[in-house]
Each structure stands twice: as structure tokens, then as C-alpha cells.
Amino acid sequence: xxxxxxxxxxxxxxxxxxxxxxxxxxxxxxxxxxxxxxxxxxxxxxxxxxxxxxxxxxxxxxxxxxxxxxxxxxxxxxxxxxxxxxxxxxxxxxxxxxxxxxxxxxxxxxxxxxxxxxxxxxxxxxxxxxxxxxxxxxxxxxxxxxxxxxxxxxxxxxxxxxxxxxxxxxxxxxxxxxxxxxxxxxxxxxxxxxxxxxxxxxxxxxxxxxxxxxxxxxxxxxxxxxxxxxxxxxxxxxxxxxxxxxxxxxxxxxxxxxxxxxxxxxxxxxxxxxxxxxxxxxxxxxxxxxxxxxxxxxxxxxxxxxxxxxxxxxxxxxxxxxxxxxxxxxxxxxxxxxxxxxxxxxx
Amino acid sequence: xxxxxxxxxxxxxxxxxxxxxxxxxxxxxxxxxxxxxxxxxxxxxxxxxxxxxxxxxxxxxxxxxxxxxxxxxxxxxxxxxxxxxxxxxxxxxxxxxxxxxxxxxxxxxxxxxxxxxxxxxxxxxxxxxxxxxxxxxxxxxxxxxxxxxxxxxxxxxxxxxxxxxxxxxxxxxxxxxxxxxxxxxxxxxxxxxxxxxxxxxxxxxxxxxxxxxxxxxxxxxxxxxxxxxxxxxxxxxxxxxxxxxxxxxxxxxxxxxxxxxxxxxxxxxxxxxxxxxxxxxxxxxxxxxxxxxxxxxxxxxxxxxxxxxxxxxxxxxxxxxxxxxxxxxxxxxxxxxxxxxxxxxxx
DNA sequence: CTGTTAGCGCGTTCAG
DNA sequence: CTGAACGCGCTAACAG
Numbered sequence: 097x098x099x100x101x102x103x104x105x106x107x108x109x110x111x112x113x114x115x116x117x118x119x120x121x122x123x124x125x126x127x128x129x130x131x132x133x134x135x136x137x138x139x140x141x142x143x144x145x146x147x148x149x150x151x152x153x154x155x156x157x158x159x160x161x162x163x164x165x166x167x168x169x170x171x172x173x174x175x176x177x178x179x180x181x182x183x184x185x186x187x188x189x190x191x192x193x194x195x196x197x198x199x200x201x202x203x204x205x206x207x208x209x210x211x212x213x214x215x216x217x218x219x220x221x222x223x224x225x226x227x228x229x230x231x232x233x234x235x236x237x238x239x240x241x242x243x244x245x246x247x248x249x250x251x252x253x254x255x256x257x258x259x260x261x262x263x264x265x266x267x268x269x270x271x272x273x274x275x276x277x278x279x280x281x282x283x284x285x286x287x288x289x290x291x292x293x294x295x296x297x298x299x300x301x302x303x304x305x306x307x308x309x310x311x312x313x314x315x316x317x318x319x320x321x322x323x324x325x326x327x328x329x330x331x332x333x334x335x336x337x338x339x340x341x342x343x344x345x346x347x348x349x350x351x352x353x354x355x356x357x358x359x360x361x362x363x364x365x366x367x368x369x370x371x372x373x374x375x376x377x378x379x380x381x382x383x384x385x386x387x388x389x390x391x392x393x394x395x396x397x398x399x400x401x402x403x404x405x406x407x408x409x410x411x412x413x414x415x416x417x418x419x420x421x422x423x424x425x426x427x428x429x430x431x432x433x434x435x436x437x438x439x440x441x442x443x
Numbered sequence: 444x445x446x447x448x449x450x451x452x453x454x455x456x457x458x459x460x461x462x463x464x465x466x467x468x469x470x471x472x473x474x475x476x477x478x479x480x481x482x483x484x485x486x487x488x489x490x491x492x493x494x495x496x497x498x499x500x501x502x503x504x505x506x507x508x509x510x511x512x513x514x515x516x517x518x519x520x521x522x523x524x525x526x527x528x529x530x531x532x533x534x535x536x537x538x539x540x541x542x543x544x545x546x547x548x549x550x551x552x553x554x555x556x557x558x559x560x561x562x563x564x565x566x567x568x569x570x571x572x573x574x575x576x577x578x579x580x581x582x583x584x585x586x587x588x589x590x591x592x593x594x595x596x597x598x599x600x601x602x603x604x605x606x607x608x609x610x611x612x613x614x615x616x617x618x619x620x621x622x623x624x625x626x627x628x629x630x631x632x633x634x635x636x637x638x639x640x641x642x643x644x645x646x647x648x649x650x651x652x653x654x655x656x657x658x659x660x661x662x663x664x665x666x667x668x669x670x671x672x673x674x675x676x677x678x679x680x681x682x683x684x685x686x687x688x689x690x691x692x693x694x695x696x697x698x699x700x701x702x703x704x705x706x707x708x709x710x711x712x713x714x715x716x717x718x719x720x721x722x723x724x725x726x727x728x729x730x731x732x733x734x735x736x737x738x739x740x741x742x743x744x745x746x747x748x749x750x751x752x753x754x755x756x757x758x759x760x761x762x763x764x765x766x767x768x769x770x771x772x773x774x775x776x777x778x779x780x781x782x783x784x785x786x787x788x789x790x
Numbered sequence: 791c792t793g794t795t796a797g798c799g800c801g802t803t804c805a806g
Numbered sequence: 807c808t809g810a811a812c813g814c815g816c817t818a819a820c821a822g
């Protein structure tokens with residue numbers, strides 16, 4: 097039984113050693129499980145004495161002290177800029193899944209604090225999801241000073257750190273090509289039409305593809321919403337509710353596309369037949385819904401990201417040299433926007 | 444100028460001392476700013492030598508080592524169960540705002556890992572947003588072993604840790620009383636009607652208030668949605684789109700209420716006139732929108748929570764004894780559901 | 791007034 | 807199984 101009231105102070109390995117009547121070295125060997133495995137053998141009775149003393153005191157080894165000696169913290173840091181973005185949640189989930197069996201704890205850093213924090217707080221590996229304009233050189237400097245880094249960026253080159261690359265532009269072109277093979281009245285639902293914004297390249301792909309096909313961009317076929325799913329629903333309702341509605345909808349995120357499908361269904365339209373809807377991002381939610389969402393995006397991004405990060409953290413990876421992990425985007429043709437050859441064209 | 448390529452190893456205070464030609468003590472005094480303040484004074488030339496050596500090496504003091512000596516990590520941990528919930532984001536933002544000027548870094552712990560993690564990873568203070576059934580005794584044990592804890596819970600009593608309390612039930616009763624003073628056809632938009640779920644007490648308040656007023660609960664006045672804002676929008680559209688629509692809508696979260704207002708407006712209804720809509724939670728978003736959202740909720744919860752947490756972390760608080768920080772819920776009557784006396788009753 | 795020596799507090803780990 | 811050194815940065819006490 098553990099003592100339930102304490103001194104207000106944290107028990108140390110010395111207290112455990114004293115209570116068990118052994119040396120701190122023995123306690124360390126027993127509790128870190130290193131007895132036998134290269135370290136000295138500790139007899140069962142002694143080990144039991146140590147364990148019961150530790151439990152009695154509620155002893156937990158101090159990770160900070162351990163880190164000083166071993167250089168390992170059993171921690172990975174995730175620096176995530178947009179915590180409200182479902183993308184961030186997917187990263188967190190994947191890393192948590194991968195880290196739990198290894199006894200590694202993922203800690204999340206909001207904002208862009210990594211620039212200040214990472215030099216002083218240590219972790220076995222760090223994932224950074226966005227490198228600002230002013231910090232382009234920071235990853236290299238941190239890596240040079242011993243920080244194990246995995247950076248998500250479209251342009252940065254590896255230099256002692258890994259780079260994860262997932263470029264949207266060409267993939268969005270694939271989507272438009274797919275829709276253009278069967279449709280001419282293609283609407284677009286997007287968060288932003290302004291250049292420079294994050295969604296910009298996705299919208300640009302729409303404009304360019306239409307232009308290349310000789311189709312003018314119609315104002316009432318482009319719906320800009322505020323980023324919320326309710327906004328997407330409302331804007332999709334407007335686009336699809338008009339008399340001369342588009343026969344296909346290109347939506348610049350899977351989450352918005354799911355809202356658009358709901359909106360279409362509420363309008364009495366059969367998605368994948370009366371109207372084709374396609375998203376961007378390749379999220380699991382889109383794959384699992386009904387009708388399943390056609391989309392484009394990287395394959396298995398989050399799990400592979402998590403795997404790399406934890407390989408780096410534990411030092412168990414196959415390739416020692418940091419490099420680029422590229423995620424080319426693929427088109428996933430599913431029910432919400434099936435294939436339409438010229439033969440099966442509806443109009 | 445900082446050297447930009449390094450050894451792959453982290454520079455230590457000893458390397459800085461050697462490069463500057465001084466002792467490690469001097470380096471420590473200079474870099475921690477403690478020279479003069481009780482400690483020895485260091486001459487300007489020496490201090491400059493130290494600083495330039497430190498910068499040349501890219502030296503950053505090791506927080507883990509510092510923590511061992513000082514017992515302070517300059518870190519607070521936020522253990523947040525539902526990272527996708529806007530509530531969590533509000534906590535994070537408030538704590539980040541409060542922590543930044545103090546040089547304290549908030550680290551976020553997803554899931555319910557705090558039970559395993561907190562004994563070994565140290566922070567100056569920890570916030571826990573939900574204590575599961577199996578862990579009711581953990582906060583007391585952690586506190587007894589030196590962890591500074593602030594727990595969000597409706598029932599737990601302080602025992603070496605602080606408790607933040609914010610009870611929804613009575614507040615939701617206030618909302619219903621407000622609506623019942625002018626309405627009889629009151630609809631409800633909620634995520635769950637099942638007892639035991641998180642939203643349950645909020646829905647219960649609806650049922651009980653109607654019952655007390657002798658009004659039966661109509662099935663077509665209750666809309667259950669999936670928790671997404673698109674779902675709220677769609678369900679609100681259904682509730683308000685029917686012939687015999689409710690004249691007031693009680694929505695069990697502010698975020699859903701905002702979606703409901705959008706839905707009502709799209710249906711051509713004037714909110715606050717044709718239909719009253721009221722939320723739960725008292726979020727800033729509701730306050731700032733137009734029409735402003737009537738709601739009920741705690742006042743200033745996030746900022747006061749952040750303030751308490753950081754007082755505990757720095758040990759600067761006024762009251763030394765941990766206790767209960769209670770947030771009684773208040774009714775905020777704004778434009779989306781204004782006052783309606785018997786005199787101004789619409790029906 | 792300026793700087794150093796030496797020991798502390800952790801848990802780990804090598805040589806006995 | 808133990809003694810003692812080790813890694814880190816901090817800081818009281820001391821020396822110039």
C-alpha cells in the first residue's frame with residue numbers, strides 16, 4: 097500500500113534506499129529494470145524490498161535528473177501552430193498512438209514558441225509544423241546544437257534535421273482534371289481566394305485548370321466561407337441551391353466537403369449522381385462516411401510522420417542520415433465523385 | 444555572431460567558461476542575471492566576454508539541470524482531455540497570455556496521461572481539466588508528493604490542490620426561466636439527450652423547466668445533432684423550418700447557438716424578434732457577434748484560471764492555502780434573446 | 791569590488 | 807551488491 101499523505105516533498109532515490117536498507121545504486125538498478133540486463137544481478141528478496149519501499153513512499157524517478165545523466169527525456173515535443181485545425185489533432189493522435197507503447201510522452205507546444213523554448217527544454221525529438229519567415233535558419237542551428245528535429249515544410253532542405261514534404265498544388269490539379277473529365281459546370285468552395293493565404297494554392301489550381309480548359313470562372317460558382325463547417329454548409333447550400341447550379345463542386349478541404357455533402361443531401365440531391373463533390377486532404381473521416389468522399393492528398397501522412405519522429409527519438413531508425421520524407425499526393429476516386437469517362441458522361 | 448554549425452552536442456556552461464577564460468560560476472552569474480543581486484558583481488568587460496562566448500557557442504542553459512538545483516522548471520503543464528473542444532483552446536490561449544511575460548512555457552498534455560506522467564515529469568504547476576472515476580484520489584496523492592495542482596471538477600474537495608468549480612445545472616435553469624417569461628413554444632438544440640453524457644445536465648434543465656411550467660416536451664421541438672457546427676446548422680434549420688416552429692430556441696452550447704443564428708437568418712427570420720435564440724457557455728465569440736448572443740455561463744473563467752495557475756507556479760499568490768475557486772453562472776441577456784416581460788409578450 | 795573554489799541536488803553507472 | 811564518480815547548472819563561502 098502506498099502512503100497516501102506525504103511530506104509535500106518529492107521522495108528521492110536516497111529515501112527509498114534508506115528505507116529498503118540498500119544503496120541507491122541497487123535501487124536504481126531495480127527500478128530502471130537494468131538488473132540482469134548488462135547491469136548487476138539483484139536477488140529477488142532484495143528487489144522486492146526495494147519495490148515495496150518505493151511504493152510505500154510513492155517514489156517516482158525524477159525525469160529531469162535522469163535526463164542529465166542519460167541524455168534521454170522519454171519525451172517528444174510537438175510544436176503545432178494551429179491547434180484548432182483538425183490537421184493538428186491528427187498529428188497528435190498518431191504520435192500518441194505510436195509513443196505510448198514506447199513509454200514516451202508527447203508534449204504539445206502551442207503557438208510558435210519552439211524558437212525560444214527548444215534550446216533550453218530538451219526532448220528526444222521535436223516536430224515543428226510550420227517554420228516562419230524569420231526562423232528559416234533556426235532548424236539548422238538547433239540541429240547543430242544537438243536537437244533532434246523533424247520539420248514540416250515545403251521548401252526547407254534537410255541540414256541535420258528531417259524535412260517532411262507534402263505539396264498541395266499538383267494534387268489539386270489532379271482533382272480538377274478528374275472533374276473536367278465529365279463536367280463543365282464546376283463550382284468551388286474555399287476559405288480564401290486571396291493569394292498568399294494558406295488555401296491560396298488550392299484555389300489557384302481551380303482557376304488555372306478552368307483557364308486551361310477554356311472555361312471562364314463564374315462568380316456565382318465560387319463560394320468563399322469563413323472556415324467553420326457551419327459556414328461551409330451554408331455556402332454550399334447557396335451554391336447548389338441556385339437554378340443553374342454547378343454539376344460538380346471542388347472543395348478545398350475534406351472537412352468543408354463533408355459539410356457540402358450534407359448540404360447537397362438536404363437539398364434533395366444525390367451526391368455522386370446529381371452532383372459530384374470532391375475534397376482535398378485525404379482525411380479518414382472522408383473515407384469512412386457515406387457516400388465515401390473522393391479526395392486528393394498524401395497517403396498515410398500522420399502515421400509515417402509519427403513513426404519517423406519516434407525512430408528519431410529512440411535512435412532506432414534504419415537511415416541514420418536526416419533527409420526528406422516526401423508525400424506525393426494521390427487522387428482517391430470514391431463514391432462522391434466517381435469516374436465519368438466521355439462514354440458515361442451525363443450531359 | 445553565433446557559430447552556425449555545431450558539434451551536434453549541446454554546449455555546456457563549462458565550454459563557455461573555458462572559451463571566456465573564466466570560471467563556470469562567473470558564467471552562471473552573468474547569464475542568469477544574478478550578478479549584483481546578492482551575488483558577486485561582475486565587471487562589464489568580463490560580462491561581455493562571457494556573453495560573447497555564450498553566443499558564439501550557441502549556449503542555452505539546460506533547464507533540466509537547472510530544475511534539479513532550483514526546483515523550478517519555468518513550465519506549467521495543461522492536461523486537456525478534449526483538445527478539439529473550443530473550451531480547451533480558450534484555456535490554452537489564456538494561459539499562454541498570462542505565462543509569456545513571466546518567462547513560463549505552457550506545455551500541453553493530451554489525453555488523460557497526467558496520471559502516469561505527472562509523478563515523473565515536473566512542472567511548476569499543473570492544470571487538469573477532468574478527473575476520471577478511477578483517478579479520484581490521484582490529485583491528493585500527487586499534491587502530497589509535491590506537485591502543485593489545479594483541478595477542474597464539480598465535486599472534488601481541495602486537499603493540497605486547488606479546485607475550480609463551474610456548475611452548469613442551475614445556470615441552465617436561469618436560461619429556461621428567461622425564455623419561459625415570454626415564450627411557450629421553446630425548442631431545444633443539443634448534442635445529447637442521454638443521461639450520463641457531458642451535455643446531459645444542460646438538456647435536463649430544459650426538460651425540468653418545461654415540466655415545472657406544465658408544458659409537455661414535443662419531439663419535433665428537440666433537435667439532437669452530432670456536435671459539429673455543420674450538424675448544428677442543419678438541425679437548427681430543420682427545427683426552425685417547420686410550419687409550427689418554436690418561437691425560442693435553447694441551445695446547449697454557444698458554438699451551436701451561433702450556428703443556429705446563422706440558420707435562422709438564412710431562413711429569413713429576424714433573431715431576437717421572430718425567434719429568440721440563447722446559448723450556454725458565455726464565450727467571447729457570442730458576445731462579439733451580431734446580433735450578440737444571449738447566454739449563460741461563468742464570468743471570466745479562463746483568465747482567472749490562468750491567473751491562479753501562474754500564481755501557484757510562481758508562488759506569488761495572495762492565499763497560500765489551496766481552496767475552491769467557484770464560478771457561479773450568470774445570465775447574459777443580449778440581442779439574440781432580449782427581455783420579454785408579460786407586457787411586451789409577443790403572442 | 792571581482793572572481794574562484796567547492797559542494798549541492800538528482801539518478802545513473804563503472805569499477806570493485 | 808556497494809562506493810564513488812559523473813553529468814548538469816546553481817550558489818554559499820571564500821580569496822585576491
